[in-house]
Amino acid sequence: MKVYVLVEDYSGYESPFLAQHGVSFLVEKDGKRILFDTGQSAEPILHNMKLLGIEPSSIDYVFLSHCHYDHTGGLLGILKAVGRRIPVIAHPEIFRRHFTMSPYLRSVGIPFRRAEIEELADLYLTPKPLEIVEGIRSTGEVRSREEFERGHLQVYTIKNGQVQEDTIMDDMSLVAKTPEGLVIISGCSHAGIVSIVRHAIRLTGEKRVRAVIGGFHLIDASEERIERTVREFLELGVKEVYTGHCTGLRAEAAFLKAYGERFRKLHSGMVVEFEGD
Ligand SMILES: [Fe+2]
Ligand SMILES: [Fe+2]
Numbered sequence: 001m002k003v004y005v006l007v008e009d010y011s012g013y014e015s016p017f018l019a020q021h022g023v024s025f026l027v028e029k030d031g032k033r034i035l036f037d038t039g040q041s042a043e044p045i046l047h048n049m050k051l052l053g054i055e056p057s058s059i060d061y062v063f064l065s066h067c068h069y070d071h072t073g074g075l076l077g078i079l080k081a082v083g084r085r086i087p088v089i090a091h092p093e094i095f096r097r098h099f100t101m102s103p104y105l106r107s108v109g110i111p112f113r114r115a116e117i118e119e120l121a122d123l124y125l126t127p128k129p130l131e132i133v134e135g136i137r138s139t140g141e142v143r144s145r146e147e148f149e150r151g152h153l154q155v156y157t158i159k160n161g162q163v164q165e166d167t168i169m170d171d172m173s174l175v176a177k178t179p180e181g182l183v184i185i186s187g188c189s190h191a192g193i194v195s196i197v198r199h200a201i202r203l204t205g206e207k208r209v210r211a212v213i214g215g216f217h218l219i220d221a222s223e224e225r226i227e228r229t230v231r232e233f234l235e236l237g238v239k240e241v242y243t244g245h246c247t248g249l250r251a252e253a254a255f256l257k258a259y260g261e262r263f264r265k266l267h268s269g270m271v272v273e274f275e276g277d
Helices: 042-052 075-082 114-118 193-204 223-236 249-262
Strands: 002-007 024-029 032-036 061-063 087-090 122-125 130-133 136-138 156-159 162-165 174-178 181-186 209-215 240-244 263-265 271-273
Touching: 002 042, 024 174, 032 130, 042 075, 061 075, 061 130, 075 114, 114 122, 174 193, 181 193, 193 209, 193 223, 223 249, 240 249, 249 263
Parallel strands: 032 061, 061 087, 087 122, 181 209, 209 240, 240 263
Antiparallel strands: 002 024, 002 271, 024 032, 130 136, 136 174, 156 162, 174 181
8 A cells, every 4th residue: 555645734855846735645555546635726736746657537536534625625626637527535514614713704614615526526425434445444423532632623613503613523534454554544633633543443443553644733732632642642552653734843743752763754745655465
């Protein structure tokens, strides 16, 4: 299995790749390619794909980890470049109104209507786990969230005609079973990265976690939460950590200190290969 970092907040050192605040990974297994999130816009993704020698038409599926614009904004541009109808897998609530009021009221959700996507692709919406290719499935909704990871993100939605706090229940990850344990890929980990890892272990019945990849959204987390996250990772036996995007420098430094060589900072153009599949 291979994971390509198509776009990420950091471009890498002396890198020809473009960076953008957002996430887009390509997960490749047994000749099938799943595009995990689509950044804010298609241009840097398509630019970086060209450098990596990946044809957009070779994408077989799109998986959207949650509604945020920095994970969904490139979707239409990517689907146009793919040039045929492919499945787009996401949570059914991904199209809800989703906004922040800081520093002013604005939408931070998916910038497209459902019909615009359905013109180009086939939606597969479900809150449940869904196997996309053999051995790789969506975690579905992560309902059991650790107390210490419960939301500090101030985002809102409209429910029953009124403004309400939004707990981002559409946050889903991918989990791949490899001979050396699970590889868990997350977008922003709004459900809490420790909750996601525990959920993936319960879902698959596999206790060994080979790698966790993605943004952990600890950028504004307390020192206590960061310390506890690293400690729980070690206790769960997570072998390798690949993180960036919304993880934040303090949490990255904490993981680097605990994991040493087994920690890697994500950057656009990075390719991670999990051998033995
Ligand atoms: Fe994000
Ligand atoms: Fe997010």
